[in-house]
Amino acid sequence: xxxxxxxxxxxxxxxxxxxxxxxxxxxxxxxxxxxxxxxxxxxxxxxxxxxxxxxxxxxxxxxxxxxxxxxxxxxxxxxxxxxxxxxxxxxxxxxxx
Numbered sequence: 001x002x003x004x005x006x007x008x009x010x011x012x013x014x015x016x017x018x019x020x021x022x023x024x025x026x027x028x029x030x031x032x033x034x035x036x037x038x039x040x041x042x043x044x045x046x047x048x049x050x051x052x053x054x055x056x057x058x059x060x061x062x063x064x065x066x067x068x069x070x071x072x073x074x075x076x077x078x079x080x081x082x083x084x085x086x087x088x089x090x091x092x093x094x095x096x097x
Contacts (some may be wrong), residue, residue, distance in 0.1 A: 009067070009078020013060055016079075017086055020059030021052060046094045053090040057083055 025038050033041070041048050060083045067076035 004072045004074045006074045006078045009075035009080075010082050011078075012075070013079040013082025016055070016059040016063050016088075017083075019055035020056035023059075024055050025051060031058055049090060051076075051096055057086060060086075076085060 023034060029030055042052055060079055064076055064079045064083070067073075067079060
């Protein structure tokens with residue numbers, strides 16, 4: 001976890017929100033709907049997309065803070081770039097599709 005590499009940070013930055021979304025599903029919706037229905041609802045209802053992406057990106061905030069505090073800057077930079085890409089992609093999806 002102390003590897004200082006931009007590509008490693010990008011990998012972490014793209015995987016952590018997926019883990020955050022899975023945790024959100026298991027905490028909130030596990031007994032109510034299937035995971036496939038959950039993904040369908042996210043894609044269809046644009047207001048939920050922004051909310052769930054925001055919650056998912058909290059996972060990135062946690063690992064970004066860890067790497068910044070450990071002064072592992074290249075990995076933190078990768079996590080930040082991935083977070084920006086997620087945010088921009090979710091806004092594009094919300095307003096254009």
